[in-house]
Amino acid sequence: MTTHNLLESTIKVLTAKGKGILAADESTATITKRFTALNIKCTEESRRDYRELLFSTPSLNESIAGIILYEETLGQKASNGTPLPELLQKNGIIPGIKVDKGLVLLPNTRDENTTQGLDGLAERLAEYKTKGARFAKWRAVYNISTNNTPSELAIHANAEGLARYAAICQAQGIVPIVEPEVLIDGDHTIETCSIITEKVLHQVFYALFQHKVSLEHIILKPSMVISGKTCPIKAGIEQVATETIKVLRRTVPAAVPTINFLSGGQSSQDATAHLNAMNNLFPSLPWNLSYSYARALQDDCMKIWQGEMKNTGAAQKALYKRAKLNSLATQGKYTTDMERETTAA
Numbered sequence: 001m002t003t004h005n006l007l008e009s010t011i012k013v014l015t016a017k018g019k020g021i022l023a024a025d026e027s028t029a030t031i032t033k034r035f036t037a038l039n040i041k042c043t044e045e046s047r048r049d050y051r052e053l054l055f056s057t058p059s060l061n062e063s064i065a066g067i068i069l070y071e072e073t074l075g076q077k078a079s080n081g082t083p084l085p086e087l088l089q090k091n092g093i094i095p096g097i098k099v100d101k102g103l104v105l106l107p108n109t110r111d112e113n114t115t116q117g118l119d120g121l122a123e124r125l126a127e128y129k130t131k132g133a134r135f136a137k138w139r140a141v142y143n144i145s146t147n148n149t150p151s152e153l154a155i156h157a158n159a160e161g162l163a164r165y166a167a168i169c170q171a172q173g174i175v176p177i178v179e180p181e182v183l184i185d186g187d188h189t190i191e192t193c194s195i196i197t198e199k200v201l202h203q204v205f206y207a208l209f210q211h212k213v214s215l216e217h218i219i220l221k222p223s224m225v226i227s228g229k230t231c232p233i234k235a236g237i238e239q240v241a242t243e244t245i246k247v248l249r250r251t252v253p254a255a256v257p258t259i260n261f262l263s264g265g266q267s268s269q270d271a272t273a274h275l276n277a278m279n280n281l282f283p284s285l286p287w288n289l290s291y292s293y294a295r296a297l298q299d300d301c302m303k304i305w306q307g308e309m310k311n312t313g314a315a316q317k318a319l320y321k322r323a324k325l326n327s328l329a330t331q332g333k334y335t336t337d338m339e340r341e342t343t344a345a
Contacts, residue, residue: 006173007217010134013094014175014219015258015288018327019065021177021219023262023294024054025098025137026070034295040307048076048084053305054298055084057316061092063323068096068137068177068292074128085132096135096177097128099165103141110147112154115140115161118168125172135175135219138165142180144188144196144228155203163207170214177260177292179221180204184265186228190235194225194243201251215255221292222248223264224274237270241277245285254286261289263296268322269339271296272329280332290330297322 001009014021026034028047035042051073054060067088074097076084085095101117115138125136140158142150162178169176182197201222208215225243227235235243248259263271271293278289291297300322305315328334 001173003171003173006134007170007175007214010094010175011217011219011257014065014135015290016065017288018330019063020290020323020326020330021096021260021292022054022064022067022297022323023137023292024051024070024073024298025068026294027102028070028072034302035307038303038306040302040305044072044076046307047072049079049309050302050305050307051076051084052078052087053312053315054301054319055087055091055093057319060320060323063320063327064093066094066096066135068098068135069133070098074131074133083131089132094134095132096137097133098139099124099128099136099169100138106154106157109151109154110145110149112143112149112151113141114154114157118161118164121165121168122172125169125174129172129174133174135177136165136169137177137179137221138162139179139181142182142196142200144182144186144192150196150200155200159200159203159207162204163211163213166208166213166218167211170217175217175219176213177219177221178204178208179262180223181262181264182223184223184226184229187230187232188228189231189233190225190227190239190243193227194247197223197225198247198251201247205251205253215253216257218256219292220252220256220259220287221262222259223262224266226264226266226274229265237273237277238281240274241281244274245278245282248285248287252287256287258288258290260292263291263293266296268296268299269336272322272325272334273336275326276329276332276334279330283332288330291326293326297326
């Protein structure tokens with residue numbers, strides 16, 4: 001199959017209406033923090049058991065088209081000896097892979113970061129592809145602060161990194177998730193977030209154009225336009241939806257097939273409600289609007305599991321329900337009443 005055909009076949013599955021992406025690519029350090037907070041022992045085996053629980057959830061492919069894996073998970077096997085990427089494929093879900101190597105300090109900025117991992121990326125992607133990965137993820141972060149950040153330097157450097165990564169992915173036949181995250185941390189208003197997000201996305205798409213990235217074969221994973229976590233004035237559900245769509249209309253070409261939002265510190269219910277409002281209020285947008293959530297899909301599931309195999313069934317039902325509610329939100333059909341209903345897998 002040609003590189004173009006590989007990209008076409010993958011993006012077709014990942015943009016199926018009503019389906020999203022589960023981000024299960026937490027680094028060992030991040031998942032250790034989450035496990036520790038719930039008194040779950042974090043070992044290679046417990047991480048494997050938890051992710052096997054996620055991947056083997058019955059009928060999850062009704063709402064989830066792809067799952068992003070951490071490198072450790074890509075090489076692990078389920079308890080029955082099946083490689084975890086193969087388990088996903090058998091369950092009708094495409095495996096993806098987080099390929100960035102985390103954040104490093106960007107010199108000559110006020111403690112701003114850029115993302116590392118471009119060196120040797122093509123070779124790593126070739127190896128990941130042999131293990132079943134068909135799409136990838138690279139995250140850049142932008143912090144809004146009173147120090148006038150993000151700076152022009154940080155915005156430019158991170159856009160370049162995202163574009164170079166995306167071009168390398170497509171050359172390997174791997175669909176890139178382009179993830180520019182404007183962090184929710186801080187006391188900034190939604191209006192400030194809107195201004196910054198627009199600047200960030202303009203620069204990202206300019207860089208993608210310069211690097212000749214095929215927009216038809218990317219997934220944009222942006223943050224929503226939202227008030228800072230400690231802002232005294234909280235934007236309502238409809239305001240977040242309206243402001244987010246305003247910025248996307250100004251910056252994202254219609255050639256992009258899908259926008260899969262990150263949840264970025266929102267509660268599970270807020271992330272679902274915001275996505276639903278966008279699809280409900282703006283039904284005729286040029287892109288598919290969906291989700292690529294981590295904690296907003298996994299929180300209830302992990303809390304119920306508690307590291308105990310006996311809780312697997314109940315934890316999987318919680319994951320299935322959360323994914324189903326977000327699936328409905330991609331169609332503008334979610335209501336808060338559904339939170340209290342039981343959704344059987």
